[in-house]
Structures are given as structure tokens and as C-alpha cells.
Amino acid sequence: xxFLLVQALSGLASAASLFxxxxxxxxxxxxxxxxxxxHGAFYMLGAYVAYTLTTRFAGPLGFWGAIVxxxxxxxxxxxxxxxxxxxxxxxxxxxxxxxxxxxxTLMVQDLVVVIWGPEDLLGPRxxxxxxxxxxxxxxxxxYDLFMMTLGPVVLGILWLLFHKTRWGVLVRAATQDREMVxxxxxxxxxxxxxxxxxxxxxxxxxxxxxxxxxxVTHAMDLSIIVEVFVVVVIGGLGSVFGAFVxxxxxxxxxxxxxxxxxxxxxxxxxxxxxxVLVVRPWGLFGKPESAPRAAAGLxxxxxxxxxxxxxxxxALVVVAVAALPFFLGNYxxxxxxxxxxYVLFAASLHFMMTVGGLASFGHAAYFGLGAYGAAFLxxxxxxxxEAALIVGPxxxxxxxxxxxxxCVRLSGVYFAxxxxxxxxxxxxxxxxWVDVTGGDNGLLGIWPASWASRPAGFFWLALGIAVVGVAVxxxxxxxxxxxxxxxxxxxxxxxxxxxxxxxxxxxxxFIVAGTFAGLAGALFAFxxxxxxxxxxxxxxxxxxxxxxxxxxxxTVSGAVVGAVLYKALAIWLMSQTDLSKLVLGGVIVVIVLxxxxxxxxxxxxxxxxxxxxxxxxxxxxxxxxxxxx
Amino acid sequence: MSPxxxxxxxxxxxxxxxxVRGVSFxxxxxxxxALIGPNGxxxxxxxxxxxxxxxxxxxxxxxxxxxxxxxPPRAVWRLGVGRTFQITATFASMTVxxxxxxxxISFHGLISRVFGFAGAACREEADALLALVGLTTQAERPxxxxxxxxxxxxxxxxALANQPxxxxxxxxxxxxxxxxxxxxxxxxxxxxxxxGIGVLFTEHDMDVVFEHADEVMVLNRGQLIARGTPAEVRxxxxxxxxxxxxxxxxxxxxxxxxxx
Numbered sequence: 035x036x037f038l039l040v041q042a043l044s045g046l047a048s049a050a051s052l053f054x055x056x057x058x059x060x061x062x063x064x065x066x067x068x069x070x071x072x073h074g075a076f077y078m079l080g081a082y083v084a085y086t087l088t089t090r091f092a093g094p095l096g097f098w099g100a101i102v103x104x105x106x107x108x109x110x111x112x113x114x115x116x117x118x119x120x121x122x123x124x125x126x127x128x129x130x131x132x133x134x135x136x137x138x139t140l141m142v143q144d145l146v147v148v149i150w151g152p153e154d155l156l157g158p159r160x161x162x163x164x165x166x167x168x169x170x171x172x173x174x175x176x177y178d179l180f181m182m183t184l185g186p187v188v189l190g191i192l193w194l195l196f197h198k199t200r201w202g203v204l205v206r207a208a209t210q211d212r213e214m215v216x217x218x219x220x221x222x223x224x225x226x227x228x229x230x231x232x233x234x235x236x237x238x239x240x241x242x243x244x245x246x247x248x249x250v251t252h253a254m255d256l257s258i259i260v261e262v263f264v265v266v267v268i269g270g271l272g273s274v275f276g277a278f279v280x281x282x283x284x285x286x287x288x289x290x291x292x293x294x295x296x297x298x299x300x301x302x303x304x305x306x307x308x309x310v311l312v313v314r315p316w317g318l319f320g321k322p323e324s325a326p327r328a329a330a331g332l333x334x335x336x337x338x339x340x341x342x343x344x345x346x347x348x349a350l351v352v353v354a355v356a357a358l359p360f361f362l363g364n365y366x367x368x369x370x371x372x373x374x375x376y377v378l379f380a381a382s383l384h385f386m387m388t389v390g391g392l393a394s395f396g397h398a399a400y401f402g403l404g405a406y407g408a409a410f411l412x413x414x415x416x417x418x419x420e421a422a423l424i425v426g427p428x429x430x431x432x433x434x435x436x437x438x439x440x441c442v443r444l445s446g447v448y449f450a451x452x453x454x455x456x457x458x459x460x461x462x463x464x465x466x467w468v469d470v471t472g473g474d475n476g477l478l479g480i481w482p483a484s485w486a487s488r489p490a491g492f493f494w495l496a497l498g499i500a501v502v503g504v505a506v507x508x509x510x511x512x513x514x515x516x517x518x519x520x521x522x523x524x525x526x527x528x529x530x531x532x533x534x535x536x537x538x539x540x541x542x543x544f545i546v547a548g549t550f551a552g553l554a555g556a557l558f559a560f561x562x563x564x565x566x567x568x569x570x571x572x573x574x575x576x577x578x579x580x581x582x583x584x585x586x587x588x589t590v591s592g593a594v595v596g597a598v599l600y601k602a603l604a605i606w607l608m609s610q611t612d613l614s615k616l617v618l619g620g621v622i623v624v625i626v627l628x629x630x631x632x633x634x635x636x637x638x639x640x641x642x643x644x645x646x647x648x649x650x651x652x653x654x655x656x657x658x659x660x661x662x663x
Numbered sequence: 664m665s666p667x668x669x670x671x672x673x674x675x676x677x678x679x680x681x682x683v684r685g686v687s688f689x690x691x692x693x694x695x696x697a698l699i700g701p702n703g704x705x706x707x708x709x710x711x712x713x714x715x716x717x718x719x720x721x722x723x724x725x726x727x728x729x730x731x732x733x734x735p736p737r738a739v740w741r742l743g744v745g746r747t748f749q750i751t752a753t754f755a756s757m758t759v760x761x762x763x764x765x766x767x768i769s770f771h772g773l774i775s776r777v778f779g780f781a782g783a784a785c786r787e788e789a790d791a792l793l794a795l796v797g798l799t800t801q802a803e804r805p806x807x808x809x810x811x812x813x814x815x816x817x818x819x820x821x822a823l824a825n826q827p828x829x830x831x832x833x834x835x836x837x838x839x840x841x842x843x844x845x846x847x848x849x850x851x852x853x854x855x856x857x858x859g860i861g862v863l864f865t866e867h868d869m870d871v872v873f874e875h876a877d878e879v880m881v882l883n884r885g886q887l888i889a890r891g892t893p894a895e896v897r898x899x900x901x902x903x904x905x906x907x908x909x910x911x912x913x914x915x916x917x918x919x920x921x922x923x
Contacts, residue, residue: 513781514773517757517761518775525755528821530716533740
């Protein structure tokens with residue numbers, strides 16, 4: 035009994051930091067409608083800066099002064115990012131905002147290693163809270179008790195700030211109706227910057243306050259952001275009180291989950307999140323999003339199937355690619371096979387994103403599940419490659435059936451966050467369930483059949499599967515089902531009024547995309563001869579997103595071009611620099627800011643500008659979605 | 664035989680605001696019925712309850728005798744109800760024809776087909792509908808670049824795709840130029856009479872209402888205060904007091920004046 039109480043107390047102590055970061059994310063979202071993926075990066079920066087200040091400059095500032103100073107410094111950095119980057123993309127689809135802030139996260143990850151080195155850092159203890167007191171016969175660190183009281187105190191301060199100050203009232207007004215606040219003569223720019231700085235301050239404070247409890251590492255950004263996403267999904271985006279309650283729920287579930295299911299502790303959190311989503315899709319204290327924003331992929335240039343000429347052109351390209359084994363060496367062919375696999379992976383994500391309007395930030399889950407599915411068959415049942423390639427992807431399908439059912443209940447940013455959380459759960463299962471998955475060591479010895487064991491043979495296999503896969507996806511785009519999906523994406527109101535069931539159609543699209551991603555994953559397992567949890571990690575998901583974006587979200591099959599370009603660039607970069615994340619993050623930010631239509635979209639723009647001109651005067655009016663009550 | 668649309672004691676409140684209070688009426692096949700009233704009278708709320716978009720707090724809505732309680736809009740549509748929106752809702756990424764084709768594909772139960780080119784499906788039928796509303800020359804254009812008046816006509820074509828017996832039109836002419844308004848409503852009236860469709864529409868433009876409605880209902884603060892022919896409603900002192908005013912408007916001369 036005492037043990038349980040102490041466990042509950044330790045959960046409350048972890049809840050404090052989680053609440054600080056989540057409330058910051060929520061406040062920022064409430065006003066700017068941006069889900070700041072870089073929030074975890076700011077949390078991590080807060081910890082690193084606090085480490086430096088407390089160890090080097092503790093004299094003039096003192097420990098507590100250093101903690102606050104660290105949060106302020108990071109908040110200023112956050113404000114700079116808002117002014118330089120986010121101000122340009124407030125009107126963009128949420129996909130671009132998530133990606134741009136993710137690009138910043140990647141850059142920060144490398145910068146932190148450059149500045150502070152790759153080792154974990156151990157900060158000083160907090161003066162006055164170094165000891166432990168005995169509670170119920172067990173020792174509880176006094177710093178934990180301090181953190182426990184901090185949560186409610188910060189909640190109280192935020193309440194006073196939002197209800198008793200002029201600035202706070204403006205923020206709440208902007209949360210409800212930005213346009214009206216602007217019309218009343220409030221300078222929105224500074225309001226947004228101020229809110230962003232406050233949110234980042236809270237995140238950095240949460241990070242800085244962690245240094246007496248845990249080591250400072252360069253992986254703490256992604257681990258916190260996933261937990262924070264779960265917190266805001268449960269609590270409701272935009273609600274500070276919701277973040278408070280949900281942070282306690284999640285922290286307690288973590289504390290007790292370890293006791294109940296030490297193998298897969300995240301499962302308990304997942305179950306609670308699933309229940310909340312079914313009962314209240316917008317979270318416990320959130321509000322349903324009133325008017326959905328334009329989905330990515332919305333174009334006013336209608337899509338057309340290929341003409342005869344274009345088909346012949348594509349066929350020529352495929353034949354040319356198929357002839358490559360006669361000219362290229364083994365290394366190039368292996369790289370080529372990898373690129374082809376990513377073409378299929380990116381095409382599956384592209385299908386779901388552009389036709390379905392579902393921007394998934396966790397598509398790697400189905401890629402990884404397919405890989406594990408194939409590996410299980412080979413390892414545990416001794417199946418040949420051919421069987422594993424057919425049956426393995428079914429695990430990706432099953433994952434998409436299960437996760438997709440929950441995900442399609444949501445849309446927009448909630449959808450993106452939930453897909454990410456599910457992918458993280460799949461990853462942690464693969465990581466923690468060592469008996470079955472081999473954990474971090476993975477499963478080795480997944481070799482292809484003898485006819486495909488030579489690089490040329492495997493290249494042809496990958497080419498065949500990729501071509502058929504992309505062709506099938508393209509056929510779906512132009513089929514009645516694909517039109518229905520686009521209808522659902524374009525206007526939820528109208529599609530419902532012509533008898534279309536949005537959730538069911540999007541679930542089907544989710545499953546299709548998951549299955550093809552699983553097929554790509556199964557192929558990938560045989561290419562590498564092994565399977566690791568990292569196949570499902572966030573970077574793989576983001577790779578897919580960047581490929582789609584680079585190809586062009588408004589195109590039918592741009593992802594194919596995007597995948598080839600991106601994968602070739604990434605492989606080349608890896609060989610050239612140690613700071614690949616920094617470069618990649620920079621590339622993402624530049625694409626979002628300067629090149630939002632991608633390569634294929636850009637080419638199509640040119641093609642349509644030349645033949646006839648002066649056609650599209652005025653803004654399109656057809657995309658209006660809100661219905662006045 | 665039960666009436667096409669039968670509404671009984673419909674109620675809806677938002678917090679303390681009683682938006683719709685005990686509204687009952689019927690619509691018969693082939694009838695053009697207008698629902699008018701000042702802003703905030705509950706017209707849109709009432710309307711959105713008729714096709715299942717908002718669940719009523721109390722009361723029943725029956726379509727040809729079938730209670731639609733608990734049915735989502737897509738199921739109500741299957742009962743033969745077409746609808747247009749106050750602010751047009753169309754598929755901006757498709758051409759004008761494709762907008763109609765999707766509705767037809769859904770109507771013919773082909774939406775889950777994963778093969779075949781949807782742009783070739785139900786093409787003649789789509790073209791016939793476009794011809795009906797006068798959009799034949801626009802069929803190939805991207806819907807996103809249509810003028811607002813044309814979008815309203817496109818909505819009508821889409822709403823007719825399921826061969827509805829009841830058509831719900833929420834402010835069908837809002838945002839259109841005066842001449843277009845008269846044309847669109849004349850067209851709607853022709854179609855409705857030719858096919859025996861019952862039409863219920865809300866409208867603020869009294870020219871449109873008094874020229875085309877067979878009957879007019881007046882809603883005020885969530886309650887129906889009058890129903891009758893345009894002439895009767897126009898004479899009703901209560902309606903004059905709260906909505907129409909006392910001016911000598913809405914005669915033929917006035918209409919020609921605005922249309923010119």
C-alpha cells in the first residue's frame with residue numbers, strides 16, 4: 035500500500051514538467067493554431083542551457099536564477115523562430131507548419147551535439163532540495179515534493195495571467211476569434227509572438243527543472259514531444275486545465291503501467307487515450323474544431339489520368355530503369371533497390387495524404403510492421419521469401435485496421451498527433467518486447483530467395499513491386515473510390531449531403547496506404563537482411579513526408595519523383611557530412627518556405643502557365659466550408 | 664398517404680437560447696414552400712434539423728412517413744432528399760462535371776468501386792443535369808474558378824443527382840446578382856413542377872419569395888407565426904410588424920426595377 039502511494043507521488047512529480055511543456059503547446063495552439071513540433075526541442079534546449087548556466091554561471095545567478103534565465107533565453111530563441119519562420123506560414127495547411135517546426139527540431143538535435151557534445155550531462159542538485167524525507171517508510175526526494183507543488187502553482191499563475199491582465203484577456207479573445215481581435219485594432223503580430231514566447235518559456239522551464247532529476251541527453255526532445263502529444267490529445271488542445279489534468283493522468287499511468295505491464299508500459303496510456311478519443315474525440319476539456327481548414331493536396335487544377343503519350347513516356351522510363359543492372363555496379367544497384375522501396379513507401383503515404391487529405395506523421399509504423407511481419411514468417415515459421423512478401427504486409431494491414439479506426443475519428447492536427455503517437459507505441463513495443471522482436475538487436479538473417487539474392491535480381495524484384503504498387507495506387511486515385519475520397523477531403527459538408535460516409539472511406543484509404551507501406555517494409559527487410567525497431571521510428575515517418583512534399587502534395591504521383599530525389603540526396607549527404615540532420619532540417623524548412631508545391635507541382639505550374647494564360651483571376655470561391663448557422 | 668415532409672413540434676435550444684420552439688408543418692410533392700423570418704429567427708437551425716445535420720431536442724421529422732430520428736445526413740439523402748447550402752459547398756479540386764459525377768456515383772452505389780475511370784462514369788447523366796441548370800459550357804472548367812452564381816447552379820445540379828422528391832434549399836440566391844436570382848428560382852420552380860419535387864427554401868429576397876413560392880411560412884423567435892399564400896402573408900399585420908414593414912414594396916414594378 036505504501037509502495038503504491040509513493041509510486042503515485044513520483045508520478046505527480048513527473049506530471050509537473052509534462053504539464054509545463056503541454057500547457058505551453060496548448061497556449062500556442064490556442065492562439066496561433068500551430069502545433070509546434072519544435073516544442074520538445076525547446077524543452078531540451080531549456081535543459082541544456084540550464085545545465086551550462088548552473089554549472090558555469092551559478093555564482094552571479096544562483097541555481098534558481100540560472101533556471102529562470104535559461105527559460106528566458108530559450109523563450110527569446112523561440113520568439114525569433116516565430117518571427118523568422120512561422121509568420122510566413124500561418125496561412126499554410128497544418129502539414130506545412132508541422133513539417134517546418136519538425137525541421138527546426140532536426141536542426142536543434144545536431145546543434146545540441148555540436149555545442150554540448152554527444153555525452154549525457156549530469157546537472158547539479160537544487161540547493162535546499164538535495165535530500166529526501168521519509169514518507170510511509172520510504173524515501174521520497176524533496177525535489178519531487180517541490181515539483182509536485184509547482185504544477186498547481188503554475189496553473190494558478192497562468193489562470194491569473196489570462197483572467198486578470200489585459201494581455202491575458204486579449205489572448206483569450208484571440209483564442210476564440212482571431213479576426214475579430216485584429217479588427218479591434220490589436221497588433222496580432224506581437225500578440226502571436228508574445229504567446230509563442232510564453233509557450234516556449236514554459237517548455238524550457240519544464241526542461242530546465244528536469245536537470246536535478248535526470249541526465250540531460252540529446253534524445254529528450256522526441257521522447258517528451260510524444261508524451262506531450264498524448265497529453266494534449268487526452269486533455270484537449272488549447273485547454274491549459276485540460277493539459278494539467280491529462281498530464282497527471284499520463285504521468286500516473288506511466289508510474290503504474292510499469293508495475294502492471296513492465297514489458298509494454300505504454301500500452302496502458304494507449305488504452306486510456308483510445309477510450310478518451312472514442313468518447314470525446316477533441317479531448318476531455320477541448321472543443322471540437324469549428325471550421326476545418328483546407329487540407330493539404332487541395333488544388334484547383336483538376337487531376338487527369340495520363341494520356342496515351344504520357345503513358346508511353348512512363349513505360350519508356352520503366353524500361354530504362356529495368357536496363358540499369360546491365361550498366362551499374364552492385365553498390366549502385368543496392369542503393370537503387372532501396373530507392374525503389376522508398377518510392378513505394380512514399381507513394382502509399384502520398385495516396386493517403388493527397389487523395390485522402392490525411393497527413394500521417396506515423397506512416398513508418400506500417401512500414402515497420404510489414405518488415406516485422408515478413409521477418410516473423412522467416413524466423414519463426416521458416417517461410418520462403420515469396421510467402422513472406424505476400425503475408426508479411428498483412429501485419430501492416432492489421433496495424434492500419436486497428437490504429438486507423440481511431441485515427442480517422444479525428445482530423446487535421448489531431449490526426450497528425452495521433453498517428454505519431456501510434457507509431458511511437460508500435461516502436462516501443464518492438465523495442466521492449468525483446469523475446470519476440472529481439473528488441474534493439476533486431477531480427478537478423480532475413481535473406482531473400484536465391485534468385486533474388488544478387489543485387490541485380492533484387493533490383494528487378496523491387497522495381498516490379500514498386501511499379502505495380504504505384505500503378506495500383508494510381509488506379510485507385512482515378513477510380514470512383516478515389517473520387518469519393520477526394521470529395522470527402524474537399525468538403526465534408528457536401529460529401530455527407532450526397533451520401534458519402536467520411537470515416538469509412540478514410541479508414542479504407544488508411545488501410546490501403548498501410549498495406550502498401552507494409553509491402554515496402556517487407557521488401558526492405560529482405561534488402562537489409564534484418565529488421566530493427568528504428569524502421570518504425572519518427573525519422574522514417576518524416577522521411578516519407580518530406581518525399582511527398584518534395585514531389586508535390588497537389589500532384590497525383592509526385593511522391594515517386596520526390597522519393598528518388600530525396601533518397602539519393604540523403605544517401606549522398608550521409609557520405610559527405612556528419613551533420614546530416616542539420617542539413618536535412620534546413621532542407622525541410624526551405625522547401626516549406628520557398629517551394630511548397632514541390633518539384634512536380636512546380637513543373638505542372640509551368641506547363642499550365644504557358645499554353646493559355648489569364649485564366650484564374652480572383653480567388654477561388656468553391657473551397658468555402660463553413661456553414662453559417 | 665403520408666405527406667412528403669411532415670415536421671411535428673420540433674424543438675432546439677442552445678444553452679438558454681430557444682432557437683426553434685415547437686415548429687410543425689408539412690410539405691407536399693410539387694409544392695414550393697418558402698420559410699422566411701428575420702435574422703436569428705431559427706431558419707437555419709430548423710433547416711439543418713430537417714436533413715439530420717443537427718439532432719433536434721424534441722419533435723419528429725418524417726420523410727414520406729419515415730422518422731429520420733438519429734439518421735445522419737447521408738442516410739436522409741438516401742431517402743430522396745437533396746439539399747443546397749447557404750454558403751456553397753462543392754468539391755474545389757474537381758471539374759464542374761466531376762462534381763455532379765461524384766454525386767451520381769454515390770447515388771448509383773458505385774462509390775466503393777476501386778477500378779475504372781470515374782471521370783467516364785455516369786457521364787451522360789451528369790451532362791443532362793448540367794444542361795438542366797445551364798452549365799453545359801462550363802462542364803470542363805475547374806469548379807474552383809467558377810463565379811459564385813454558377814456555383815449556386817452547380818449546387819442545384821448536385822442536389823438533383825439523387826432524383827430527390829424533396830429539395831431543401833438554404834438561401835439559394837444569397838450572394839447572387841438580382842438578375843441571376845430571378846433566373847435561378849425560375850429554373851428551380853420549373854424543375855420542381857416538371858418532376859413533382861417538393862421544395863422548401865429559406866430566403867431573404869422577398870421578390871424571389873413572393874414570385875415563386877406557392878406558400879410562405881414566417882418564423883419568428885423560433886415559432887411559426889403565419890402560413891399562407893404570398894398574398895395572405897403579405898397582408899398579415901403581425902408579419903408586417905416584425906419582418907416586412909409597412910412599405911408598398913414587392914410589386915411587379917419594383918421587381919423590374921431591380922432586375923434592370
